Amino acid sequence: MFYTGLFAVVRCPAWSRGITRARSALAQLNTVVEAELEGIRGAGTWKNERIITSKQGPHIRVEGSSGAIVNFCANNYLGLSSDPAVIQSGIDALNQYGAGLSSVRFICGTQNLHKSLEAKIAKFHQREDAILYASCFDANAGIFEVLLTPEDAIISDELNHASIIDGVRLCKANKYRYKHLDLRDLEAKLKEAQKHRMRLIVTDGVFSMDGDVAPLKEICDLSDKYNALVFIDECHATGFLGPNGRGTDELLGVMDRVHIVNSTLGKALGGAAGGYTAGPKALVDLLRQRSRPYLFSNTLPPPVVGCASKALDLLMDSNTIAQTMASKTKRYKSILIPVS
Ligand code: PLP
Numbered sequence: 001m002f003y004t005g006l007f008a009v010v011r012c013p014a015w016s017r018g019i020t021r022a023r024s025a026l027a028q029l030n031t032v033v034e035a036e037l038e039g040i041r042g043a044g045t046w047k048n049e050r051i052i053t054s055k056q057g058p059h060i061r062v063e064g065s066s067g068a069i070v071n072f073c074a075n076n077y078l079g080l081s082s083d084p085a086v087i088q089s090g091i092d093a094l095n096q097y098g099a100g101l102s103s104v105r106f107i108c109g110t111q112n113l114h115k116s117l118e119a120k121i122a123k124f125h126q127r128e129d130a131i132l133y134a135s136c137f138d139a140n141a142g143i144f145e146v147l148l149t150p151e152d153a154i155i156s157d158e159l160n161h162a163s164i165i166d167g168v169r170l171c172k173a174n175k176y177r178y179k180h181l182d183l184r185d186l187e188a189k190l191k192e193a194q195k196h197r198m199r200l201i202v203t204d205g206v207f208s209m210d211g212d213v214a215p216l217k218e219i220c221d222l223s224d225k226y227n228a229l230v231f232i233d234e235c236h237a238t239g240f241l242g243p244n245g246r247g248t249d250e251l252l253g254v255m256d257r258v259h260i261v262n263s264t265l266g267k268a269l270g271g272a273a274g275g276y277t278a279g280p281k282a283l284v285d286l287l288r289q290r291s292r293p294y295l296f297s298n299t300l301p302p303p304v305v306g307c308a309s310k311a312l313d314l315l316m317d318s319n320t321i322a323q324t325m326a327s328k329t330k331r332y333k334s335i336l337i338p339v340s
Contacts, residue, residue, distance in 0.1 A: 050062050050063070051063035051064075055081070055082040056071075056074055056076050056081040056082060056271060057071065057076065057079065057081070057082045058070065058071055058079065059071065074271070075208075075235075075236070075266075075267035075268070075271070076267070076268070076271050077239060077240045077267060077268040077325050078239055078240055078268050078311075078315075078321055078322070078324060078325060079324075080239075080268065080269065080270050080271065080311045080314070080321075081270060081271030081272070083270075083310075083311070083314070085310055085314065086270045086307045086310045086311050086314075087307070088310075089306040089307055089309060089310030090270075090272070090303040090304070090306045090307040090310075091303070091306075092306060093113060093302040093303050093305060093306025093307075093309075094302060094303040094306070096302070097111055097113055097302035097305075097306075098302060099301060099302070099303070100298065100299070100301040100302070101298070101299045101301075101302075102298070103298065103299060104294075104295060104296060104297060104298060104299060105132075105288075105294065105295075105299050106288070106295060109298065109299030110299065111302065111305075113302055113305050113306065113309070114132060114299065114300065114305060116309065117132060117305050117308060117309045117312075118130045118131060118132055118276070120309060120312045120313075120316070121276050121278055121312065122278055123316070124246065124278075124312055124315070124316060125246060125247070125255075125261050125263075125278040126246070126255055126256075127261065127278040127279050127280075128279070128280050128281040128284070129278070129279070129280070129281040129284035129285075130276050130277065130278040130279075130284065131276060131277050131284045131287050131288060131291075131294065132274060132275075132276050132299075132300055132305075133274065133275045133276060133277075133291075133293055133294055133297075133300075134273065134274065134275070134293065134297050134298065134300060135264065135266065135273060135274065135275045136163065136233070136235050136262055136263060136264035136266070136274075136275030136276070137163040137166075137275065138275060138293035138294070138297065139262045139263075139275040139276055139277050139293070140161070140163035140164050140166070140167040140233065140262055140275075141163060141166055141167045141170060141292075141293050142167070142277075142287065142291035142292055142293040142294055143167060143231075143260070143262065143277055143287065143291065144167045144168055144170065144171035144173065144200075144202075145167070145170045145171040145172065145292075146286055146287055146290045146291050147171075147200065147283065147286075148171050148172070148173035148198065148200060149172060149173065149197075150172045150173065150174070151173075151196060151197040151198075152173040152174070152196050152197050152198040152199070152200070153173055153174045153175075153176060153193035153196040153198070153199045153200070154168055154171065154173045154174070154175055154176070154199075154200050154202060155176040155177075155178060155186065155189045155190060155193060155199060155200065155201050155202065155228070156168055156175070156176070156177055156178070156201075156202040156203070157177075157178060157180055157181065157202070157203045157204065157207075157214070158177045158178065158179055158180050159180040159204075159207055159209070159212075160202060160203065160204055160233070161204055161208070161233055161235070163233075164202060164204070164233060168202070173196075173200075174193065174196055176189040176192065176193055177189075180207075180212070181212060181214065181215060183215060183218050183219070183222065186201065186219065186222060187222055187226075190222055190225075190226035190228060191226070193226075193228075194226065198228075198229065199226065199227065199228035199229065200228065200229045200230075200231055201219055201222070201223055201228050201229065201230050201231065202231045202233075203216075203219065203230075203231070203232055203233070204232070204233045204235075204236070205232040205233060205234045205236070205237040205241070205247055205248030205249070206234075206236040206237045206241065206248055207236070208235070208236045211236075213248060213251070213252075214232065214248060215252075216230075216232070216248055216249060216252045216254045216257075216258065217252050217253065217254055220254045220257040220258065223257070224257075229259045229260065230257065230258045230259050230260070231258075231259065231260040231261075231262070232247075232248060232249065232258050232260070232261055232262070233262050233263070234247040234248060234249075234261050234262065234263040235262075235263055235264040235267055236267065237251070237263075238263040238264070238267070238268055238269060239267075239268030239269050239311070239315055239322060240268055240322050240324075240325035240326070241325075242322075243319060243322075243323075244315075244319045244322055245268075245315050245319060245321070245322025245323075247261065247263070249261070259279055259280065260277060260278070260279035260280075260283065261277070261278045261279065262275065262276065262277050262278075263275065263276060263278075265304070265307075265308040265311075268311075268325075269308050269311040269312060269315075270307040270308045270310070270311035272303075272304040272307045272308065273300070273304050274300050274304055274305070274308060
C-alpha cells in the first residue's frame with residue numbers, strides 16, 4: 001500500500017490479479033456461450049435428450065412417460081442391441097477378458113478377441129483385412145490423411161456424413177465436392193482431378209437423412225474410366241442391405257469393385273459402439289502404423305467386442321436376420337396411410 005496525496009492505493013498481490021483475470025475470462029466465456037445457445041434456441045434447432053430407462057428396442061420406456069413407447073428412431077435395424085445371445089456374449093467377454101485394457105492397441109491393448117473380430121469383419125465384407133476403431137467417426141477421421149497426400153485428390157459427395165467431412169478436412173489432398181448423387185458432376189470432378197496422382201471417390205452407401213442409396217454401379221464404372229479408388233461409408237447398410245446383409249455393395253452387385261468400406265458396430269451390429277475399416281491388407285497395415293484415432297485412443301472394451309462378434313456370427317450363420325429389415329419395411333409401407 002502507498003499514499004498518493006489524499007488516497008491510499010492498494011496494490012493487489014499477483015495471485016489475486018491472476019484470479020481476477022481468470023474470473024473475467026470465465027465471465028466472457030459465459031457471455032459468448034450464452035449468446036450462442038440463445039441463437040440455437042432462436043433457430044429452433046435445440047436438441048432435447050429424452051432419457052430412456054429400458055434397453056434399446058422397438059418398445060422402450062422413457063422418463064416422464066407412462067407405459068411403453070414405440071421407438072422408430074434408433075438405428076437398431078435388426079433389433080440385435082437387446083438380443084439375448086448378443087448380450088450373453090458381451091457378459092462372457094466381460095468375465096473372461098475384463099472391463100477394458102487401459103491401453104491403446106499397439107502398447108498392450110490387443111487381445112485375441114480383437115484379432116478375431118477383425119478377421120470376422122474382413123470375412124463378412126469379403127475384404128483382405130480389417131481394423132477396429134472406437135467408432136466409425138474415428139475410422140472416418142483416421143483414414144484419409146493416412147491414405148492421401150497433397151499429390152492426390154479426394155472427390156466427395158456433398159451430403160456425406162459429418163465424420164467424413166471432418167476426415168476430409170484433416171487430409172492434405174486436393175478436395176473436390178460433387179453434387180449429391182450427381183454422376184455427371186462426379187465425372188466432371190474426376191476429369192478435373194486427372195492431374196493428381198491418386199483419386200478417391202468417397203460416398204455414404206446409404207445416406208441417413210433420406211435413405212438415398214448411392215448409385216454404386218455407376219460410380220464404379222466412373223472409377224474404372226478415370227482410374228479412381230472407391231470408398232463407402234456403410235453405417236446405414238451393414239447387416240441388412242443386400243441378400244446377405246453385406247451392404248450397399250452387395251445390394252448393387254459391386255462387392256469386388258468397391259475398394260474400402262468403413263462402417264460401425266454401433267447400429268445394426270449389436271448397437272454398442274465401435275467402427276472399422278475393411279479393405280486391402282496393405283492399407284490396413286498402414287492404418288495400424290499411422291492412423292491417429294487408432295494409435296492414440298483406448299482399445300475397444302472386451303464386452304463391446306463380444307457383442308459385435310456375436311452379432312456377426314448370427315448374420316453369417318444365416319441370412320434370415322438380415323432379411324427381417326426388408327420384410328418389416330415392406331409390411332410397414334403397406335399399412336401406411338398416405339397423408340393428403
Ligand atoms: N457415418 C455415418 C453415415 C453415420 O451415420 C454415423 C453415425 O451416426 C457415423 C459415420 C459415425 O458412427 P459411430 O457412431 O460409430 O461413430
